[in-house]
Amino acid sequence: MKSFQFTKMHGLGNNYIYVNMFEERIEEAQLPNVAVNVSNVYTGIGSDGLILICPSDIAPVKMRIFNNDGSEGKNCGNGLRCVAKYAYEHKIVEETEFQIETLSGVVDAKVVVEDGIVTEVTVDMGEPRLQRSQIPMTGDDTSQVVAEKAIFGGEEYEITTVSMGNPHVIFYLNDIEEAPLTTLGPIVEKDARFPEGVNVEFVEVVNEHELHFRVWERGSGITQACGTGACAAVVASVLNNRTKRNVPTTVHLAGGDLEITWTTEGRVLMKGPAEVICTGEYYY
Numbered sequence: 001m002k003s004f005q006f007t008k009m010h011g012l013g014n015n016y017i018y019v020n021m022f023e024e025r026i027e028e029a030q031l032p033n034v035a036v037n038v039s040n041v042y043t044g045i046g047s048d049g050l051i052l053i054c055p056s057d058i059a060p061v062k063m064r065i066f067n068n069d070g071s072e073g074k075n076c077g078n079g080l081r082c083v084a085k086y087a088y089e090h091k092i093v094e095e096t097e098f099q100i101e102t103l104s105g106v107v108d109a110k111v112v113v114e115d116g117i118v119t120e121v122t123v124d125m126g127e128p129r130l131q132r133s134q135i136p137m138t139g140d141d142t143s144q145v146v147a148e149k150a151i152f153g154g155e156e157y158e159i160t161t162v163s164m165g166n167p168h169v170i171f172y173l174n175d176i177e178e179a180p181l182t183t184l185g186p187i188v189e190k191d192a193r194f195p196e197g198v199n200v201e202f203v204e205v206v207n208e209h210e211l212h213f214r215v216w217e218r219g220s221g222i223t224q225a226c227g228t229g230a231c232a233a234v235v236a237s238v239l240n241n242r243t244k245r246n247v248p249t250t251v252h253l254a255g256g257d258l259e260i261t262w263t264t265e266g267r268v269l270m271k272g273p274a275e276v277i278c279t280g281e282y283y284y
């Protein structure tokens with residue numbers, strides 16, 4: 001029987017099982033199954049997936065994220081804030097500003113510390129990728145997808161797509177409580193026009209600096225929050241002239257609020273909390 005130490009953390013209720021791979025070892029081939037099994041609320045710990053806090057050759061720390069279906073994601077905004085918190089509090093880093101490597105590039109993190117505890121994290125998520133081929137989405141690979149008509153499940157919608165290193169498609173509606181998460185979410189997630197799948201977001205615009213947001217995540221289904229999705233929603237809203245560039249925008253997710261800014265320099269800043277739930281030993 002093998003085991004590893006874990007820390008369960010969440011960003012606005014988007015919770016993962018974190019493993020410090022500076023100290024633990026899990027066979028690479030077992031990672032997808034471990035992600036599925038730890039995420040199971042009946043026979044495992046219960047989470048949206050597994051996140052590994054790893055050594056890196058190009059940054060002080062590297063994040064790898066696995067959804068609860070075992071698929072490996074390329075980025076995770078809520079995960080990055082929790083990794084930043086863990087790295088600072090466990091002295092993997094000594095500074096309050098440091099870089100984190102992800103599968104979609106290196107990001108800059110900045111932690112706010114009170115009595116040795118990280119209470120808030122800002123991550124510069126870098127520039128959004130907007131070309132269709134960068135999402136990726138099938139079709140004319142040089143164009144952007146902004147308010148483009150598309151049919152899903154026999155109904156016509158307008159979609160906007162943004163990549164934050166991982167793929168997102170945004171639907172606008174008038175009442176966030178009517179978001180068709182469980183009906184439209186899974187259909188769009190696996191649609192063939194998104195060869196790598198897609199995270200599906202529903203947005204209600206409150207005003208030029210405030211959105212309501214719900215998400216059906218690729219590989220995890222409904223989650224309480226999606227950091228990369230919130231970034232994508234703000235970028236999409238600027239592209240659709242519904243919010244403003246360089247204005248801190250409050251995104252109300254099911255689990256709480258994030259402050260997202262798409263700066264005039266082109267980078268997306270995400271600010272929000274990261275919290276520890278528990279620690280323990282997992283046997284497998």
Ligand SMILES: N[C@H](CCC[C@H](N)C(=O)O)C(=O)O
Nearest residue numbers: 073076077078166226227228
């Ligand atoms: N489901 C995502 C990964 C997790 C992203 C989300 N939890 C976040 O906070 O950004 C994907 O497969 O692209």
